[in-house]
Amino acid sequence: MPESNFNTALYTALMLIPAGSVVTYGQLAHLAGRPGAARWAGAVLRTLPEHSSLPWHRVVAAGGRIALPNEAGAEQRRRLEAEGVVFRGNKVSLNHLFESP
DNA sequence: AAGATGACAATAC
DNA sequence: CGTATTGCCATCT
Numbered sequence: 001m002p003e004s005n006f007n008t009a010l011y012t013a014l015m016l017i018p019a020g021s022v023v024t025y026g027q028l029a030h031l032a033g034r035p036g037a038a039r040w041a042g043a044v045l046r047t048l049p050e051h052s053s054l055p056w057h058r059v060v061a062a063g064g065r066i067a068l069p070n071e072a073g074a075e076q077r078r079r080l081e082a083e084g085v086v087f088r089g090n091k092v093s094l095n096h097l098f099e100s101p
Numbered sequence: 102a103a104g105a106t107g108a109c110a111a112t113a114c
Numbered sequence: 115c116g117t118a119t120t121g122c123c124a125t126c127t
Contacts, residue, residue, distance in 0.1 A: 006124080025109050029123085037123045038109040044124090046108055059108075067108045076108090 009033050010044050017058045020084040023098040024062050042067065058083075064092030 013031035017023050023031070025038040034040065045056050057079040061067040068076055077087055086093040 029109085034123075036110090036121090039107060039122065040109090040124045042108040043106090044108095048108095056108085061108075062110055069108080072108075 006032065006034070006040075007044050010041060011054055014054050014056070014059065017055060017098055019055070019058075020096065021098045022058050022060050022064065022080065022085060022092050022096050024060060024064075025067070026062060027098060028059055038062075060092055064088075064094055064097065066090060066092075 010028060010032040013028055014023075016031070025041040026036075029035060029037040029041040032041065041059070045059055048054060048056050057076040060076075066073040066076060080092065081087060085096045
């Protein structure tokens, strides 16, 4: 298995995100133990299997923006709304951010 | 080994 | 609110 221990940390952090809340890539990377590695977090999610039990859809870009392309982004948005997350335009209502104000 | 890549972030204008 | 620029980190070619 070519996966490093780093990925496991990110997976674990992602599992800790409660339904109805969202996290930014930066926050996720920070929780995984690599603050500033927001880019790396996105790379990991990108390689994530579609049948993964991980709530990848709870991960958004800074400010609650959807970073995924058209179809994937629409899918993510739909999943989030199904969990009770409210969208404002193309962004998530900042009220749902994990560890938010 | 060096450079290019990317589901990012923050700042500047 | 939009685009442009810079910084950051790990992986791939």
